[in-house]
Amino acid sequence: MLFKIEARAEPSREMAIAAPLIATGLTVVLSSLFFLSLGYNPAMTLYTFFIEPLTTMNGISEWLLKASPLILIACGLSVGFRANVWNIGAEGQLIMGAIAATGVGLFAPWQESPLLLPSMVVAGVLAGGAWAAIPAFLKDRMNTNEILVTLMLTYVAALILSYLVHGPWRDPDGFNFPQTALLPYNGMFEVFDYSYRLNTSIFFTIAVVVITWLFTERSFMGYKMSVGGVAPAAARFAGFNASTSVWIGLLASGAAAGLAGVMEATGPLGQLSPQISPGYGFAAIIVAFIGRLHAFGIVLGGLLLSLLYLGGEAVQMSLGLPSSIALIFQGLLLFFLLASNFLVNFRIRRTDVRTR
Amino acid sequence: MTPRLDLRGIRKSYPGVLANDDISLSVLPGEIHAVLGENGAGKSTLMKIIYGAIPADAGQIYCDGKLLPEHGPAISRELGIEMVYQHFALFDSITVVENIALSMPGRMDLKRLAVRIREISERYGLPIDPDRLVLSLSVGERQRVEIVRCLLRHPRLLILDEPTSVLTPQAVQKLFETLRQLSEEGCSILYISHKLDEVRELCHSATVLRGGKVTGTANPSEASSAELARLMVGDDLPEITVQPTELSHGPLLAVNNLNVRSETATGTSLKAVNLEVYGGEIVGIAGVSGNGQRELAAAISGEKIASAPEDVVLDGRPVGHFDAGRRRDLGLGFVPEERLGRGAVPSYDLSENALLTAHRLGMVRHGMAMRSKARDFASGVIEKFNVKASGPDAKAHGLSGGNLQKFIMGREIELSPRVLLVAQPTWGVDVGAAAYVRQTLIDLSRSGRAVIVISEELEELFEICDRLCVICNGELSSPLSRAQTSAEAVGLLMTGTGGKAAGRGAQTERDRHVV
Numbered sequence: 001m002l003f004k005i006e007a008r009a010e011p012s013r014e015m016a017i018a019a020p021l022i023a024t025g026l027t028v029v030l031s032s033l034f035f036l037s038l039g040y041n042p043a044m045t046l047y048t049f050f051i052e053p054l055t056t057m058n059g060i061s062e063w064l065l066k067a068s069p070l071i072l073i074a075c076g077l078s079v080g081f082r083a084n085v086w087n088i089g090a091e092g093q094l095i096m097g098a099i100a101a102t103g104v105g106l107f108a109p110w111q112e113s114p115l116l117l118p119s120m121v122v123a124g125v126l127a128g129g130a131w132a133a134i135p136a137f138l139k140d141r142m143n144t145n146e147i148l149v150t151l152m153l154t155y156v157a158a159l160i161l162s163y164l165v166h167g168p169w170r171d172p173d174g175f176n177f178p179q180t181a182l183l184p185y186n187g188m189f190e191v192f193d194y195s196y197r198l199n200t201s202i203f204f205t206i207a208v209v210v211i212t213w214l215f216t217e218r219s220f221m222g223y224k225m226s227v228g229g230v231a232p233a234a235a236r237f238a239g240f241n242a243s244t245s246v247w248i249g250l251l252a253s254g255a256a257a258g259l260a261g262v263m264e265a266t267g268p269l270g271q272l273s274p275q276i277s278p279g280y281g282f283a284a285i286i287v288a289f290i291g292r293l294h295a296f297g298i299v300l301g302g303l304l305l306s307l308l309y310l311g312g313e314a315v316q317m318s319l320g321l322p323s324s325i326a327l328i329f330q331g332l333l334l335f336f337l338l339a340s341n342f343l344v345n346f347r348i349r350r351t352d353v354r355t356r
Numbered sequence: 357m358t359p360r361l362d363l364r365g366i367r368k369s370y371p372g373v374l375a376n377d378d379i380s381l382s383v384l385p386g387e388i389h390a391v392l393g394e395n396g397a398g399k400s401t402l403m404k405i406i407y408g409a410i411p412a413d414a415g416q417i418y419c420d421g422k423l424l425p426e427h428g429p430a431i432s433r434e435l436g437i438e439m440v441y442q443h444f445a446l447f448d449s450i451t452v453v454e455n456i457a458l459s460m461p462g463r464m465d466l467k468r469l470a471v472r473i474r475e476i477s478e479r480y481g482l483p484i485d486p487d488r489l490v491l492s493l494s495v496g497e498r499q500r501v502e503i504v505r506c507l508l509r510h511p512r513l514l515i516l517d518e519p520t521s522v523l524t525p526q527a528v529q530k531l532f533e534t535l536r537q538l539s540e541e542g543c544s545i546l547y548i549s550h551k552l553d554e555v556r557e558l559c560h561s562a563t564v565l566r567g568g569k570v571t572g573t574a575n576p577s578e579a580s581s582a583e584l585a586r587l588m589v590g591d592d593l594p595e596i597t598v599q600p601t602e603l604s605h606g607p608l609l610a611v612n613n614l615n616v617r618s619e620t621a622t623g624t625s626l627k628a629v630n631l632e633v634y635g636g637e638i639v640g641i642a643g644v645s646g647n648g649q650r651e652l653a654a655a656i657s658g659e660k661i662a663s664a665p666e667d668v669v670l671d672g673r674p675v676g677h678f679d680a681g682r683r684r685d686l687g688l689g690f691v692p693e694e695r696l697g698r699g700a701v702p703s704y705d706l707s708e709n710a711l712l713t714a715h716r717l718g719m720v721r722h723g724m725a726m727r728s729k730a731r732d733f734a735s736g737v738i739e740k741f742n743v744k745a746s747g748p749d750a751k752a753h754g755l756s757g758g759n760l761q762k763f764i765m766g767r768e769i770e771l772s773p774r775v776l777l778v779a780q781p782t783w784g785v786d787v788g789a790a791a792y793v794r795q796t797l798i799d800l801s802r803s804g805r806a807v808i809v810i811s812e813e814l815e816e817l818f819e820i821c822d823r824l825c826v827i828c829n830g831e832l833s834s835p836l837s838r839a840q841t842s843a844e845a846v847g848l849l850m851t852g853t854g855g856k857a858a859g860r861g862a863q864t865e866r867d868r869h870v871v
Contacts, residue, residue, distance in 0.1 A: 010751070220720040223711060233698040236659045237690070238712045239681020 011345050019344050023336035031329050049311035061196035068205045069260035071302035073284035075212040076256025078293040080249025083225035089150030090257040091281025092157035093128040097258025098265040100127030102272040105187035116187045128258015129251045136250040140243045179273035188266045201263040213295035358421040360385045360544040366415035375401040377568045388545045390555040393565035394786035399548050407439045408432045436512030440502045446490045453486035456505045476507050480534045495522040495645050515546045522645050525847040532558050552581040589787050604635030608806035609775045610669040616655050624648040624830045633806040640821035641810040644850050648830035649810050653779045657690040658683040689773030691765050693780040699764040702753035709752050710734040741766035758789030779810040794820050
């Protein structure tokens with residue numbers, strides 16, 4: 001017996017909306033059985049995972065703080081992904097953005113100027129974009145595979161970061177910890193309330209979401225790039241330039257990742273350390289797909305993944321679940337979400353061909 | 357005599373479509389039975405049901421008088437039902453005998469199989485060398501491989517799906533001889549086609565389908581083409597009118613000594629192609645599929661950029677270095693052979709597809725796409741070109757081939773091109789829409805534009821073209837005036853035996869493959 005995957009002619013609108021709910025339902029059922037078999041109270045565990053983190057102001061602040069870079073990076077990535085430009089190295093672009101912003105923040109001669117933070121943002125965006133320009137150039141000129149180049153440049157960026165914080169940029173008063181000095185106060189985004197870490201950089205994310213929506217859904221350039229993604233032959237037929245798509249796709253995602261790096265360095269951390277990102281650059285790829293490469297979907301996807309991070313920590317702390325179980329639960333939910341998304345657009349059919 | 361195959365009340369529905377509705381037909385041993393119908397009439401569905409590839413919802417299939425309780429490809433093989441598909445299922449990179457061995461039951465014995473292939477191919481006049489690589493075979497030869505593969509199993513019912521669409525007139529005659537020989541030996545043949553002349557020449561009886569129903573049965577040698585066409589289409593075909601024409605002073609499109617190296621091993625390189633097309637005429641490019649038509653179309657349209665600007669000259673202006681978008685800005689329209697995925701984006705609706713090339717008609721302001729203008733444009737095309745679609749929000753892949761072709765052609769014509777290049781204008785297009793498309797092309801040329809039609813259907817080219825060129829092995833013949841040439845002369849050029857240079861070209865092509 002054989003199976004084959006077929007694209008559905010007319011994906012149902014109702015199912016497209018119901019898919020995430022079905023996925024959530026399945027996750028709840030399966031994970032309840034899973035928690036039961038391990039001797040944990042499923043209702044309690046699910047509550048701690050999903051509800052408890054959002055019952056305090058601090059929880060909500062942390063939720064948005066983590067969601068913000070995920071959404072920001074995923075928006076940038078979606079611009080390229082729609083055009084089949086696969087930037088897998090947002091993590092590296094984020095690191096370069098953080099390095100550039102910290103460099104300006106620590107060493108620029110205009111330390112006292114109110115323009116310090118804006119210049120750091122510009123530096124970070126440019127650095128992220130520049131790091132993504134390398135694979136764009138190589139792909140445009142030599143048709144290299146951008147998946148490999150962006151991924152490998154991530155490791156280069158991580159090593160540069162490691163060199164800087166262990167070497168020349170190490171804080172002389174930092175007890176030999178591999179980290180830079182703290183950024184000056186005017187080189188950091190202001191927090192809304194001193195009890196919480198959420199800061200004004202979230203407005204950048206909101207702006208980027210709106211711009212991404214306008215670009216992908218309304219602009220002619222976004223249309224051209226989407227055509228290049230779903231029907232490359234039609235793009236060639238229409239005379240749309242493929243290398244423009246490569247450049248825009250990579251520069252947009254690189255700049256967005258660079259900005260996220262700035263936000264991390266100048267927001268909750270306030271300095272550069274090897275742990276600048278807990279893998280936001282990679283997690284944002286998942287967020288982009290959970291959001292079906294749509295700006296508003298990405299917002300939901302980012303909020304969900306951020307909640308999964310918080311919930312994962314919460315069950316470890318208050319219920320004593322091993323971290324691996326939290327990870328399995330996160331994996332379950334993502335699996336069901338992506339699978340149900342897939343099944344909205346495709347069906348698996350049994351073929352009747354019997355071979356002898 | 358007990359019929360070899362007897363279908364009673366076959367019914368098959370897909371969501372939204374009744375593909376087969378109460379279809380009955382019977383085929384006697386040794387009979388060549390035509391199944392005629394437009395695209396979308398349900399022919400292919402019916403054949404798949406007969407072969408057992410898909411199950412019918414209702415109805416019975418009798419084979420030699422016995423009801424089949426269940427059906428499937430494996431049962432078909434036991435019963436001796438074999439099928440030659442329109443699109444071949446051969447692996448390019450292995451030899452003929454290896455390809456055939458893959459579909460034979462039992463242990464693989466390539467030497468013995470090769471001997472049997474030679475025997476069968478000689479007996480039925482289908483010369484084929486079992487040791488050649490499939491990628492070095494022409495399309496006609498590939499079809500022979502498929503037929504030989506079926507014949508090796510001694511079929512009692514052979515199904516052929518549009519077998520002549522890839523053949524030259526001469527090759528069609530050879531195929532018919534083979535089929536007649538098979539029929540004399542008692543093998544029944546189901547011959548699916550929409551070409552009336554062929555059916556009238558070859559078949560003993562015909563069942564005509566329209567909209568999933570049997571609309572009539574006829575003896576094709578007695579019925580006239582017009583009668584059969586009426587059964588297929590439902591009413592009389594529109595007459596195509598060709599008015600005399602006045603040519604422009606200079607050529608609107610000139611291709612000068614164009615050489616394009618093929619990018620793939622299976623493609624064809626263009627060799628020193630020259631072509632001049634004047635305003636007011638239709639120039640046809642005939643040829644057996646895979647002789648450089650795709651490469652020529654891409655080189656003229658700008659999807660493939662030529663090496664020198666002067667290679668392609670549009671209205672006196674060298675454009676060889678421009679991409680398709682800039683050539684369209686300068687007045688070159690193009691309708692490609694693949695409508696889904698190239699001429700239109702399948703998952704986009706018609707208004708979004710309008711934007712694909714018609715964006716230059718003021719549908720973009722400040723970098724933003726003007727959706728409402730695109731909608732208006734799409735509605736206009738739908739109305740003006742009789743596109744059967746629910747409206748500008750219909751998805752491109754939801755339209756039938758003919759209606760999508762009308763939409764794409766309408767979109768390109770609305771851009772007012774000076775030169776329009778159309779590849780395979782009526783492929784997969786039903787008879788009614790095809791007549792409409794042809795008339796549109798004639799009218800366009802008579803309004804002073806230059807039209808180039810690349811087609812594998814000679815009948816069509818003879819119907820609408822003023823001049824004809826033949827492409828063979830990437831070489832283009834000098835143009836022939838339609839009034840002074842014949843299908844036979846063109847057919848010889850298509851096989852590369854009619855021209856002087858063409859014959860040598862075929863030889864070197866073969867040598868290249870051997871190396």
